[in-house]
Amino acid sequence: MSDTNDNKATPDKPDQLSAAGTGPEAAAPATVTEAPAAAPAETQEAPRQNQIVKEIVGGSAMISLLAVVLALVFGGILIALTDPVVQQTATYFFARPGDMIGAIADAVGGAYAALFRGSVFNYLRADDFAAAIRPLTATLANATPLIAAGLGVALAFRVGLFNIGGRGQILIAAAAAGYVGAYVPLPPVIHLIVALVVGLIGGAIWGGIVGLLKARTGAHEVIVTIMLNYIAFYLISFLLRTPGALQAPGQSNPRSAPMLETAQFPKIAGDAYDLNLGFILVIVATIYVWYLLNRSAMGFQFRAVGENPHAARVAGINVKATYVKVMVIAGALVGLAGVQQALGNFTGGIAAGLDAGIGFDAITVALLGRSKPVGVFFAGILFGALKAGAVTMQAAEGIPVDIVLVVQSFIVLFIAAPPLVRSIFRLPTPDPNFHWRKPKLDRKAEVAK
Amino acid sequence: MIDVKTTPVPAGGSAPATIAVRSWKAPIGFSAFVVIAAVLFIGLGRDGVTNFRLSTNSDLIQLPEIPLPALATGIVATAAMATITVYAFLRAREAKKIPLWVTTLFAVIFLTAFLTWAAAGATLPMIGLLAGALTVSTPLIFGSLGGVISERVGVVNIAIEGQLLSGAFVAALVASITGNPFAGLAGAMLAGALVSTILASFSIKYFVDQIIVGVVLNVLVIGLTSFLFSTLMSGNSAAFNAPARFERIAIPLLSEIPILGPILFRQSIIVYLMYIAVVAVWFALFKTRWGLRLRAVGEHPTAADTVGIKVRATRFWNVLLAGAIVGGGGAFFSLAAVGSFQKEMTNGAGFIALAAVIFGRWDPIRATLAALLFGFATNLQSTLSIVGSPVPSEFMLMLPYIVTIFAVAGLVGYSRPPAATGKPYITS
Known part of the structure; x- marks a missing residue:
C-alpha cells in the first residue's frame, strides 16, 4: 500500500511506455527531471520496507532466543490462567498460597513436559528407544513443509517483498502435484519427479503473478497475495467438488482420490516413522537458497534490491525483473511445501484445508530465522517441534493446540520489536558501529567494484 | 481494439x-x-x-x-x-x-x-436478497470504516480481521455474563480498541513494520479466541456463550415504504448503528477540524507537525478509535448473525473489508458502497445456490478478491493510498 506513493509510482510510467529503454535515463524518477544529472550522485534513501529487511536480517541471535523465552512465558501465563485447578486454588490464595503456586507449577510444568515428550524424546517410554525417539522424527516431519515455505517467504523478504501468499501458493502447488499424483499414472520414479515438478511450477506461477503485478503496475504485494490466497482457496474448493477435475470419481466429498503409490514420497527412516523424502528435499532447498543468496550473481542482485531498490536501479540492476524472478523462485519454494503436503503428509487425497496454516507459519519461521537459509532451517525445526508437541499437550494435558498460534505470534511480535525485548531484559542498545567481523556492506562494495 | x-x-x-x-x-x-x-x-x-x-x-x-x-x-x-x-x-x-x-x-x-x-x-425474492445483502455487508462496512480511518491517519490496518474476531468473542462473552447485548457491544468495541492498542504502540512507538504487526495480530487473535473458546466457552456454553441477541426491529412507518422499507428498516440495531457510523465518519473526516488534522497527519506528517499537530498522539488515538469501530462491527457476528461465538467465525470478512477500503479508494462512502457490493455478491451466491444456478458459488465468493486485485493493479480506476500510510513518523 505504501508503495504507490509518488516516488515509486512515477518511475513506473516511463518504463511501461518504452519497455526497451531500461537504461538509467528511462528509469530515473520523473520527479527529478529538473536535475537529471544529479540523480545518480545522491541516491534516494531506501524505502521503509527495505530498511526493515536490514533490521530483521541484521538482528542478533540473542534477541531471537529471548523472544522465544518470552513467548513461552506468556504461553505459560495463559495456560495457568485457564487451568481449572489454578482457578480453584486462587479462591483461597491468601489462606494457603502454596496450593496455587503448586497448581501453577503443575499446570505449566505438565504442559511443557508434554510438549517436550511430544516433540523431542518420550522419556515415559525410555525402555524402547525406537518408540521414545519417534517424537523427534515427528518434529522433523512437521518441520519439513515449514522450512520449505519459510525459505520461500525469507527469499522474497530479502528482496524487500512480503510474501503473505503462502496459503495460495501451497494450495495451487498441492492441487497441481495432487492431480498428477492421483490421476496420471506413470512409471515409478518418473511419476514422482513429474508430480514434484508440476507442483513446483504451480507454486511458481501463483507466486509469479504477484511479482509480475508488482513489477508492471506497482500493486502492493501484500494486498495481492492476501487476495490470491482466497482466490486459490475458492478455486481449489471448486475443483475439489467438480467431478472430472480433482474430485475422486464416485465420491460426494470435496476430496481428491488418494495418491498413487508411485507418486508418494518414500519414507526414509523406515515405515515406523513419518519422515519422508521431503525432508531431504528441504535440506537441498536450504543449500540451494544459501548458494543463491550468497554465492550467485542473481542472489547479489536480490540482496542489492532488498537493501535499496533505488540504488540498485542506478547500479544497472533491472529491479522489475528481479521482483518477478524472486517471486517465481519463492513461489516454487513455498510450492515445495504444498507438494510435500500432497505427496508426503496427506497421501489419502488432498482437501482444501491441507495448507493447515503453514502459509502463516512460514512468515514466523522466516522472521525467527532472520530470513537467512540456515536460520530458517532451524526455526522451522523449532516450530515443527511446537506443532508436534502441541498434539501431545492436548492429548495429555487437555490444552488446546491453539496455544501454539499464540506462542508463535508472540515470538514474531517480540522479534519484530527488538527495543521492546531489550527494555524488558534491560539489555544495552547495541552500538551500530560495532562489528564482530568485517561489515557486510564493505564486502558488497568490493564485489561491486 | x-x-x-x-x-x-x-x-x-x-x-x-x-x-x-x-x-x-x-x-x-x-x-x-x-x-x-x-x-x-x-x-x-x-x-x-x-x-x-x-x-x-x-x-x-x-x-x-x-x-x-x-x-x-x-x-x-x-x-x-x-x-x-x-x-x-x-x-x-x-x-x-x-x-x-x-x-x-x-x-x-x-x-x-x-x-x-x-x-x-424460479422466483427470486428480491427483498430477501437485498435485505440479506445489507445484513451481510454490515460487519464489512464497520471494518472498512475502521480501515479508512486508520489508513487515513497513516497506519496500515491489516488487522481488521483480528479486530472483528476479538469483537465477536468479547461481545458473546460479555453479553452472556451480563445478559445485555448493549454491554456486549461495548465490550466488543473495547476489544477492538485493545487489538488496535497493540497495533498502534508497536507501529508508532517501536516502529515495527505495520504489515508484520497486522498479520501477526490476526493470528494472535485467532489463537487466543480459539484457545479461550476451547478452555472457557465450549465446556460451559450456557454461562459464557449464550449471549442475549439483537433482534430485528421494524421501524414504524419507514418499514412500510414499498421495496425500500423492508430492506432498510427491518434490521437489527447494529445495522441502524451502521447507518449512523457511515454518515458520522464521512462528516467527521471531511467537515471537521478533527478530520482535517487526521488527514494531514496521514498525507504529510512533517507539515502537520510543523503547524503544531501532535503526529504520534493523533495517530495513536485514531487507530484506537478505528479499532473500536471495527470491534463493534465484530459484535454483529456473535450477537446478530449467529447468536453465539464460534472458532474463526469471521472467516475472512476482515480481508474483504480491507479490499473494500482499497476498492473504495480510502473514502468512507465509496468504501461503504464497495462493502455493499461485496456483501451483495456473497448473499447472491447463497440465494442462487438455493434457487439452483449455473454459476459455481465459489466464483461468486471469489469476486471481491479478484475485483481488488484489478483495483490495486490500476486496471479499474486509480487507487492512491494516503501518502504517508505505512510509514512511521520518526523525528531525530
Whole structure:
C-alpha cells in the first residue's frame, strides 16, 4: 500500500511506455527531471520496507532466543490462567498460597513436559528407544513443509517483498502435484519427479503473478497475495467438488482420490516413522537458497534490491525483473511445501484445508530465522517441534493446540520489536558501529567494484 | 481494439493549455462485459421465466411479481449494453468523461440480465436478497470504516480481521455474563480498541513494520479466541456463550415504504448503528477540524507537525478509535448473525473489508458502497445456490478478491493510498 506513493509510482510510467529503454535515463524518477544529472550522485534513501529487511536480517541471535523465552512465558501465563485447578486454588490464595503456586507449577510444568515428550524424546517410554525417539522424527516431519515455505517467504523478504501468499501458493502447488499424483499414472520414479515438478511450477506461477503485478503496475504485494490466497482457496474448493477435475470419481466429498503409490514420497527412516523424502528435499532447498543468496550473481542482485531498490536501479540492476524472478523462485519454494503436503503428509487425497496454516507459519519461521537459509532451517525445526508437541499437550494435558498460534505470534511480535525485548531484559542498545567481523556492506562494495 | 489502446494518451502536443486525456478503460471494460453478456445470456441462454418478487408477505402494500423471460431479457439487455458501449467509445474519442449515471445504468442492466439468466425458471425474492445483502455487508462496512480511518491517519490496518474476531468473542462473552447485548457491544468495541492498542504502540512507538504487526495480530487473535473458546466457552456454553441477541426491529412507518422499507428498516440495531457510523465518519473526516488534522497527519506528517499537530498522539488515538469501530462491527457476528461465538467465525470478512477500503479508494462512502457490493455478491451466491444456478458459488465468493486485485493493479480506476500510510513518523 505504501508503495504507490509518488516516488515509486512515477518511475513506473516511463518504463511501461518504452519497455526497451531500461537504461538509467528511462528509469530515473520523473520527479527529478529538473536535475537529471544529479540523480545518480545522491541516491534516494531506501524505502521503509527495505530498511526493515536490514533490521530483521541484521538482528542478533540473542534477541531471537529471548523472544522465544518470552513467548513461552506468556504461553505459560495463559495456560495457568485457564487451568481449572489454578482457578480453584486462587479462591483461597491468601489462606494457603502454596496450593496455587503448586497448581501453577503443575499446570505449566505438565504442559511443557508434554510438549517436550511430544516433540523431542518420550522419556515415559525410555525402555524402547525406537518408540521414545519417534517424537523427534515427528518434529522433523512437521518441520519439513515449514522450512520449505519459510525459505520461500525469507527469499522474497530479502528482496524487500512480503510474501503473505503462502496459503495460495501451497494450495495451487498441492492441487497441481495432487492431480498428477492421483490421476496420471506413470512409471515409478518418473511419476514422482513429474508430480514434484508440476507442483513446483504451480507454486511458481501463483507466486509469479504477484511479482509480475508488482513489477508492471506497482500493486502492493501484500494486498495481492492476501487476495490470491482466497482466490486459490475458492478455486481449489471448486475443483475439489467438480467431478472430472480433482474430485475422486464416485465420491460426494470435496476430496481428491488418494495418491498413487508411485507418486508418494518414500519414507526414509523406515515405515515406523513419518519422515519422508521431503525432508531431504528441504535440506537441498536450504543449500540451494544459501548458494543463491550468497554465492550467485542473481542472489547479489536480490540482496542489492532488498537493501535499496533505488540504488540498485542506478547500479544497472533491472529491479522489475528481479521482483518477478524472486517471486517465481519463492513461489516454487513455498510450492515445495504444498507438494510435500500432497505427496508426503496427506497421501489419502488432498482437501482444501491441507495448507493447515503453514502459509502463516512460514512468515514466523522466516522472521525467527532472520530470513537467512540456515536460520530458517532451524526455526522451522523449532516450530515443527511446537506443532508436534502441541498434539501431545492436548492429548495429555487437555490444552488446546491453539496455544501454539499464540506462542508463535508472540515470538514474531517480540522479534519484530527488538527495543521492546531489550527494555524488558534491560539489555544495552547495541552500538551500530560495532562489528564482530568485517561489515557486510564493505564486502558488497568490493564485489561491486 | 489494440490500435485504440496504443494511441498516445495526450491529444497532440500543440495545445498545452487544455491537455485532454483520453481514457479507453471504461469503453474497453464495457465491451468485455458485452462479450460476457452475449456469451452467457444469449449463447448459453436458458429458457424459462424468472419472477422478481418485490414485496414480502407481511407488507401492507403488496406489489405484483414481475415476470421476465430469460432469453428475451438477455437479448434486450445485451443490445442495450452494446448501445451504451458505443456511446462510451464516442465519449472517449471526444476525450470526455463518461457520466456516472451511464456506468450505473450499465451495471443495473447487466445485473438484472444476470439475475434473470441465473435464476431462470424460479422466483427470486428480491427483498430477501437485498435485505440479506445489507445484513451481510454490515460487519464489512464497520471494518472498512475502521480501515479508512486508520489508513487515513497513516497506519496500515491489516488487522481488521483480528479486530472483528476479538469483537465477536468479547461481545458473546460479555453479553452472556451480563445478559445485555448493549454491554456486549461495548465490550466488543473495547476489544477492538485493545487489538488496535497493540497495533498502534508497536507501529508508532517501536516502529515495527505495520504489515508484520497486522498479520501477526490476526493470528494472535485467532489463537487466543480459539484457545479461550476451547478452555472457557465450549465446556460451559450456557454461562459464557449464550449471549442475549439483537433482534430485528421494524421501524414504524419507514418499514412500510414499498421495496425500500423492508430492506432498510427491518434490521437489527447494529445495522441502524451502521447507518449512523457511515454518515458520522464521512462528516467527521471531511467537515471537521478533527478530520482535517487526521488527514494531514496521514498525507504529510512533517507539515502537520510543523503547524503544531501532535503526529504520534493523533495517530495513536485514531487507530484506537478505528479499532473500536471495527470491534463493534465484530459484535454483529456473535450477537446478530449467529447468536453465539464460534472458532474463526469471521472467516475472512476482515480481508474483504480491507479490499473494500482499497476498492473504495480510502473514502468512507465509496468504501461503504464497495462493502455493499461485496456483501451483495456473497448473499447472491447463497440465494442462487438455493434457487439452483449455473454459476459455481465459489466464483461468486471469489469476486471481491479478484475485483481488488484489478483495483490495486490500476486496471479499474486509480487507487492512491494516503501518502504517508505505512510509514512511521520518526523525528531525530
